[in-house]
Amino acid sequence: xxxxxxxxxxxxxxxxxxQFPGVRALSDAGLRLYPGxxxxxxxxxxxxxxxxxxxxxxxxxxxRGSIVFAGEAIAPRSTQDxxxxxxxxxxxxxxxxxxxxxxxxxxxxxxxxxxxxxxxRRMRQQAQALLTRLQVHIDVRQPLAxxxxxxxxxxxxxxxxxxxxxxLILDEPTSSLDEAExxxxxxxxxALREQGMAILFVTHxxxxxYAISDRITVMRNGEREGEYVCSDLSRLALVNKMxxxxxxxxxxxxxxxxAAQAASAAAGEIVLRTRGAARRGVxxxxxLVIRKGELLGLxxxxxxxxxxxxxxxxxxDRIDSGAIEIKGRARALATPRDAIAHGVGFCSExxxxxxxxxxxxxxxxxxxxxxxxxxxxxxxxxxxxxxxxDHYVQQLGIKTASIETPIGTLSGGNQQKVLLARWxxxxxxxxILDEPTxxxxxxxxxxxxxYVTSLCRKGMSILxxxxxxxxxxxxxxxxxxxxxxxxxxxxxxxxxxxSTVLHVIAGEGA
Amino acid sequence: xxxxxxxxxxxxxxxPLASRMxxxxxxxxxxxxxxxxxxDFLLIPGFFHLEVRDGHLYGALxxxxxxxxxxxxxxxxxxxxxxxxxxxxxxxxxxALSGTVASMLIGGTMVMQDGVPVYLADTPMxxxxxxALGAALLCGLWNGALVAGLGLQPxxxxxxxxxxxxxxxxxxxxxxxxxxxxxxxxFLGSGYLFGLPFALFVVAVVFGVTALxxxxxxxxxxxxxxxxxxxxxRLAGIRTAALIVFVxxxxxxxxxxxxxxxSSNVKSADANNAGLMLELDAILAVTLxxxxxxxxxxxxxxxxxxxLIIQTLTYTIYSLGVPPEVNMVVKSVVxxxxxxxxxxxxxxxxxxxxx
Numbered sequence: 029x030x031x032x033x034x035x036x037x038x039x040x041x042x043x044x045x046x047q048f049p050g051v052r053a054l055s056d057a058g059l060r061l062y063p064g065x066x067x068x069x070x071x072x073x074x075x076x077x078x079x080x081x082x083x084x085x086x087x088x089x090x091x092r093g094s095i096v097f098a099g100e101a102i103a104p105r106s107t108q109d110x111x112x113x114x115x116x117x118x119x120x121x122x123x124x125x126x127x128x129x130x131x132x133x134x135x136x137x138x139x140x141x142x143x144x145x146x147x148x149r150r151m152r153q154q155a156q157a158l159l160t161r162l163q164v165h166i167d168v169r170q171p172l173a174x175x176x177x178x179x180x181x182x183x184x185x186x187x188x189x190x191x192x193x194x195x196l197i198l199d200e201p202t203s204s205l206d207e208a209e210x211x212x213x214x215x216x217x218x219a220l221r222e223q224g225m226a227i228l229f230v231t232h233x234x235x236x237x238y239a240i241s242d243r244i245t246v247m248r249n250g251e252r253e254g255e256y257v258c259s260d261l262s263r264l265a266l267v268n269k270m271x272x273x274x275x276x277x278x279x280x281x282x283x284x285x286x287a288a289q290a291a292s293a294a295a296g297e298i299v300l301r302t303r304g305a306a307r308r309g310v311x312x313x314x315x316l317v318i319r320k321g322e323l324l325g326l327x328x329x330x331x332x333x334x335x336x337x338x339x340x341x342x343x344x345d346r347i348d349s350g351a352i353e354i355k356g357r358a359r360a361l362a363t364p365r366d367a368i369a370h371g372v373g374f375c376s377e378x379x380x381x382x383x384x385x386x387x388x389x390x391x392x393x394x395x396x397x398x399x400x401x402x403x404x405x406x407x408x409x410x411x412x413x414x415x416x417x418d419h420y421v422q423q424l425g426i427k428t429a430s431i432e433t434p435i436g437t438l439s440g441g442n443q444q445k446v447l448l449a450r451w452x453x454x455x456x457x458x459x460i461l462d463e464p465t466x467x468x469x470x471x472x473x474x475x476x477x478x479y480v481t482s483l484c485r486k487g488m489s490i491l492x493x494x495x496x497x498x499x500x501x502x503x504x505x506x507x508x509x510x511x512x513x514x515x516x517x518x519x520x521x522x523x524x525x526x527s528t529v530l531h532v533i534a535g536e537g538a
Numbered sequence: 539x540x541x542x543x544x545x546x547x548x549x550x551x552x553x554p555l556a557s558r559m560x561x562x563x564x565x566x567x568x569x570x571x572x573x574x575x576x577x578d579f580l581l582i583p584g585f586f587h588l589e590v591r592d593g594h595l596y597g598a599l600x601x602x603x604x605x606x607x608x609x610x611x612x613x614x615x616x617x618x619x620x621x622x623x624x625x626x627x628x629x630x631x632x633x634a635l636s637g638t639v640a641s642m643l644i645g646g647t648m649v650m651q652d653g654v655p656v657y658l659a660d661t662p663m664x665x666x667x668x669x670a671l672g673a674a675l676l677c678g679l680w681n682g683a684l685v686a687g688l689g690l691q692p693x694x695x696x697x698x699x700x701x702x703x704x705x706x707x708x709x710x711x712x713x714x715x716x717x718x719x720x721x722x723x724x725f726l727g728s729g730y731l732f733g734l735p736f737a738l739f740v741v742a743v744v745f746g747v748t749a750l751x752x753x754x755x756x757x758x759x760x761x762x763x764x765x766x767x768x769x770x771x772r773l774a775g776i777r778t779a780a781l782i783v784f785v786x787x788x789x790x791x792x793x794x795x796x797x798x799x800x801s802s803n804v805k806s807a808d809a810n811n812a813g814l815m816l817e818l819d820a821i822l823a824v825t826l827x828x829x830x831x832x833x834x835x836x837x838x839x840x841x842x843x844x845x846l847i848i849q850t851l852t853y854t855i856y857s858l859g860v861p862p863e864v865n866m867v868v869k870s871v872v873x874x875x876x877x878x879x880x881x882x883x884x885x886x887x888x889x890x891x892x893x
Contacts, residue, residue, distance in 0.1 A: 344773060368775040376773060385767045387834050392759055399756045400775035407756045450774065 036099070038063045038226045039084075039115070039195050044093030046079055046250075053079040054090070054250045061195060061226045066217055068237045068258070069230045071247035072270055072441075072469035077230055080247070081199055084228075085117045086110040098194065116188035117197040124184060126173035131155035133172050134187045158186040162216050178209040185216070196220065197228045200467055202236055206495065214240050232469055234263055246270055267470060296320035297355075299458050299489045300341065300372075304350035311336045312514035313350055318458060318491060323484045325504030326493045327529060333513040334493045335377055338460045341491070342374040343367040355457075368401050373451030377463035377493070379440065383447045386436030390428050391417040393435045393446050398453045420449035425475055441472030448476065452483075459483070460491045465499065477503055497529050563828050567843040570826070570876045574850045582857050594730045598853065606849035607737035608633070608796035608813070612820035613827070613841040614741075614748055615792030618785040620824050622765045623833030624685060624692035626786060629793040629820055631703025632677045633813025636794035637801030638707040638716065640670035646720025657721045666723075667798060674794025675787055677703060682783030696786075700817070707809035717806045727803030737799050741842075744792065749838060761785065765833030819848055826876055847876065 039061040046054040054076045061067050071077050082088045084095065086104030095102050097113060104110035107117065124133045131148075132139075134155045139146045155168040164182045172180055181201055188196055198217075202210050217227055217240060231237060237244065237258070244261060246253040246269045253269050261269075296319040304313035311333050318324050326334045339345045341352065343361030351358045354370045361367045364374070376382035385393055395413045402408065408416075417431040424445040428438055435443055444464060451459055461480065465473040481503055484490055494500050500507060501524060509517040509532045517532055524532065578585045578598070588597035612629050619626045643666035644659045659666070677699055684695035718724075729736040752758035763771040764778050772778045796816070801807045825831065826847050827840025851872055855865055878884050 342773075364773050365775045365777065374773065376770075381767070382769050382773055385763050385770050387766050388759075388762060392763075396759070396763060396771075396774045396776070399759065400777075402756075404756050404760060404781075407754060 035062050037061055037096075038098055040096045041080075041084065042094055042096075044080065044083055044095075045091045046083060046088060047091055052250055054083070056251055057093075057247065058252045059084075059228075059245055060255065061228055063194070063226050064221055064224045065242040066221055066227045066229055066240050068241040068244045069228060069247065070232075070237060070244055070266065070270055071253075072471055075247040075270070075469075076250040077247055078199065079250075081117065081197055081228075081230065084110065084197065085115060111191055111193075114191075114194040115197065116191050116193035116195070117199065118181070118184045118188050118201055119199050124172055124180065124187070126180075127171055129169050130159075130166065130172055130175070130183050131168040133183055134158060134168075134190055136187075138191075154190070155186070158190055159183070161189075162186055163212060178205045181205060181209075182213070182216075185213075189220075193225070195226045195228065197230075199230045200232065201229075202231060202233060210236065232467065232473075234266065237266075238263070270470065296322060298353075299355060301353045302341070302350060303353070305340060305347045305352050306349050307336070307340060307345060307347050308349075310345070310513065311340065314515055316508065316515070318489050320457075320489055321484055321487045323481065323490045323492055323503055323505045325500040325507040326491060326510060327497060327500050327507055327532075328510035332510040333515075334510055335462055336513070337510070338374060338462045338491065338493060341367070341458075342372055342460055344374070365400070368397065368454065368456075371455075371457040372460065373397070373454055373456035373458070374460040375444075375447055375451060375462060375464050377466060379443055379447065379466075384435050384443050387434055389432045390421070390426070390435050390438070390446050391431040394420060394431075394449050395453060397450045401454055416453055420446075420452065424449055424479060439468075441468035441476075444468055445472070445476065448479075456488065458489045458491065460493075462493045463495065464492075465494065465496065473499075501525065501529060563837050564840055564843065566879060567827050567840050567847065570879060571843055571847050571850065574847060574854065574872075578850070578854055578857075582854070585857075590733065593733055595733045598857075600735065602846070602849050602853050604735040604737055605853070606845050607735070607741050608799050609816065609819050609823060609849060610741045610842050610845040611744060611792045611796040611799070612789075612816055613823035613845045614744055614838060615785075615789030616817075616820040616824050617827070617829060617836050617838055617841040618748075618761060619692070619789045620821070620829055620831060621761045621833055621836035622782055622785050623768070624782065624785065625821065625831070626681060626696045626789045626793075627693060627817045627821075628677065628681060628696040628699035628703055629789065629796075629817035630813035630815060631700045631707070632674050632790050632793035633797035633800060633816055634707040634807070634809050635677065635703045636670040636674045636797030637807040637812050638710055638809050639673045640666045640723075640798055641716040641718045641801050641807035642710060643669055644718055644720050644723055645716075646718055646723070648719055648721075657719070659720045659723075663720065663723055670798055671791060671794045674790045674797070677794075678787035678790025679783065681790065682786035685786060686779040686782040704809060707807075711807065711809045713809065715806050715808045718801070723802050724805055725802070727799045727801070737803075740795060740799065744795065745838065745842065752838065762834050762836070765836075819845075822873065823848055826873075848873075 037060045039059070041057070041059040044054050044057040057076055057080050059069070059080065069077050069080070079088065083090045084104075086106045086109045089103070089105065095104075097115065102113055104113060104115070110117070125136065128136065131152050135151050140150045140154065141147055142150070152168055159166065159168065159182065162182050162185060164179060166175060166179060172183060175183075185198070185201070201213060205213065217229070221227060229240065241258040243255060244258050244266065245255045246266065248270060298317055299320050300316070300318045302314050302316045304315060305311075306313040314337060316337070326337060328334050336345070340347050341361070343364050343366045346362060352361055353359065354372070359366065359370055367374070380386075385396070391413055394417050395408055398416075399408055414431060420426065421428065421431060426438075426442050426445045426449070428442060435446055438446070448464065464476055464480070468476075477499065480490060480492070492500065492504060505521055507519045507524060507529075508515050509519070509529070582598070585598050588595060588599065590596070612633070616626060616629065643661040644663055646657060646659050648655050648657050650656070681696050681699055684690045684698070685692050725736060726740075727737060731739055760771070760776050760781055763774070763776060764781055768778055793813070793816075797813060800812055823844035824841045826844030827837055827842070829836040829840060851869055855868055860868055
């Protein structure tokens with residue numbers, strides 16, 4: 029599959045510059061994409077990956093530089109433009125219309141017609157055929173929203189395929205998929221590669237990069253750091269090139285200090301306990317105990333009930349039987365306000381829709397929960413707001429032009445840090461983190477997790493949910509594994525390792 | 539003073555004054571108003587002439603601001619509703635209802651006592667005013683309950699009251715115009731205080747109180763948060779439902795005050811025509827003022843400027859003697875031009891064309 033020297037790139041991008049007010053997003057960025065390869069674009073948050081893709085797909089116009097597609101210089105002015113040329117994109121956040129049917133989503137704007145009317149039958153058949161090719165078997169007449177995110181992702185890919193594209197760009201397609209779904213996606217990508225499609229794959233997951241890529245382009249600080257053949261580049265070298273400094277080690281081993289702390293946490297007072305808390309059709313009765321200073325990991329596949337548990341503990345969804353006790357007293361958590369009043373904070377997995385308020389500034393986003401708890405009338409003085417924002421920007425290393433910058437302009441990792449700070453400002457005794465490191469780069473991930481564990485040491489309890497099992501194994505004092513909407517096992521630190529945890533999650537018995 | 543002016547108090551970099559002015563939210567609405575005023579200056583003799591007569595300030599400008607008062611009140615209320623991603627199309631109906639309630643309760647007769655005319659109200663005026671505002675407040679509660687409680691889409695929820703409110707007012711008056719014979723009530727809409735129309739003071743107080751509330755409480759922040767991302771706002775612990783009910787109550791109360799000004803000004807209540815289409819003018823004023831109908835960031839001052847643009851336009855059209863049948867068309871063309879001038883997309887298109 030590796031491109032030979034005789035081959036000509038289907039897409040060659042050179043010397044791209046793009047300047048935004050106050051930020052140079054791209055300087056001399058480039059990329060070569062050959063037919064029949066899977067090419068991974070890697071880089072930390074803010075390295076310019078997203079900007080480069082937006083240039084390729086016509087969302088942004090570059091200040092300088094050239095894009096040559098199939099031997100011709102192009103300058104796409106819109107995504108439609110790029111699509112018509114043969115460059116299709118599937119974005120990080122599924123970019124479809126949830127209320128329309130699957131078939132409509134695939135053919136939106138290009139409905140098959142018959143005598144000037146939409147040919148619904150042909151549309152359904154073609155949609156079905158496309159999805160079958162992707163090994164997805166669903167009723168294409170149902171609204172998109174009735175399917176899980178992973179299926180929606182496949183629909184987005186089907187849509188991209190239906191445009192008979194020559195270049196397929198996938199911007200972090202796997203960040204919301206579970207392992208089996210990733211494998212399905214990859215087998216689809218391999219099939220497309222066989223057919224000569226050039227696939228550009230953007231991801232933060234090292235494992236996936238090595239599982240699928242032929243070549244890798246690494247970006248750093250808006251520049252192309254280099255282009256490598258995947259098999260020639262070790263993981264350590266790759267991380268090194270992304271960060272631009274020699275990393276100490278890829279995985280931090282659990283330190284003795286953490287182990288000692290785990291022991292002490294076991295004896296700590298109980299911060300939160302659920303007694304058979306359940307919600308019909310969503311979560312089976314659950315008994316959970318979280319102690320002071322403890323980091324409890326919730327492991328399990330997507331849809332296993334992890335997020336549902338988090339939402340119940342935060343009062344975002346009500347339980348319909350059982351009880352939740354906070355610090356020894358039963359509390360009816362009817363709304364998030366109730367949970368916040370009792371010292372619970374919650375970072376949602378869906379940063380864009382349930383976390384960040386994109387048009388508001390870093391400062392406003394950061395003080396929002398604290399202000400909401402204080403109430404509308406007791407406004408936090410501006411000076412105090414600024415002090416809080418400055419404090420956390422410095423403490424968490426948030427990269428932002430100023431605290432008055434709209435949060436929407438920050439990179440994903442920095443947005444996540446601001447949202448973390450939003451809850452830290454309320455000084456919660458229990459913090460629920462649902463996928464806090466999804467879709468953010470290696471370094472920000474490390475920084476966030478280090479900070480979180482240091483909070484535990486200071487006595488804060490943390491409920492940590494993540495699809496990245498090594499991370500859960502590394503940081504958790506205790507792990508509750510969930511499967512099929514119920515808790516199916518509890519393990520102390522060290523009782524599980526990378527391979528056994530998979531067995532437990534899959535329900536094959538460790 | 540817009541809520542989002544707060545950060546601007548301490549500009550990050552000392553940009554040149556000119557570019558800071560150009561970038562200000564209020565620049566475009568103010569520029570549009572200035573162009574209109576310039577046209578008036580050129581075409582209408584004595585447009586800027588002001589004189590003091592009987593201790594009252596007279597002139598075209600005073601007239602415009604005075605006549606814009608009900609619209610300004612409605613626009614202030616509408617701004618907050620729109621900022622939460624809502625809309626209130628029942629404003630005109632609430633205007634009619636509040637005017638009707640006040641007028642019917644006051645009624646009034648003039649009796650001569652020892653050769654001096656004495657005015658008698660059927661109900662004490664303050665009670666009548668309170669009742670009118672109370673009725674408006676209930677209207678707002680109704681709207682808010684439908685939107686926040688039942689989750690109806692704002693335009694549908696307020697459409698109900700748009701029909702029902704005016705219908706109720708007509709029911710109360712049997713479709714007749716209710717005339718008021720009670721001198722003190724006329725002061726609201728046509729009286730003067732310190733040489734200026736009293737209505738202006740009403741607007742100033744409402745605007746001032748609202749602006750203070752936005753600046754000194756977290757109201758502005760919460761409204762914007764709910765308007766931009768209601769789900770995230772709720773998860774951050776904001777009482778989104780209560781906030782939404784509040785903005786509809788606030789908007790309806792503003793409309794109620796507008797209704798009092800209007801009925802007092804014409805010394806009667808006309809359930810059929812009072813405040814007719816005022817909601818559309820209010821929405822237009824908010825839009826002209828630079829607040830997006832998509833909710834979120836808003837500018838209270840911008841909405842006032844928007845209301846002034848609309849009233850100035852009306853005044854101009856009448857003064858220039860444009861025939862009544864052409865009136866609407868001219869107005870819509872000007873509004874179209876102002877809206878276009880505020881569209882970023884149009885500007886980019888323009889710049890690209892020139893480049």
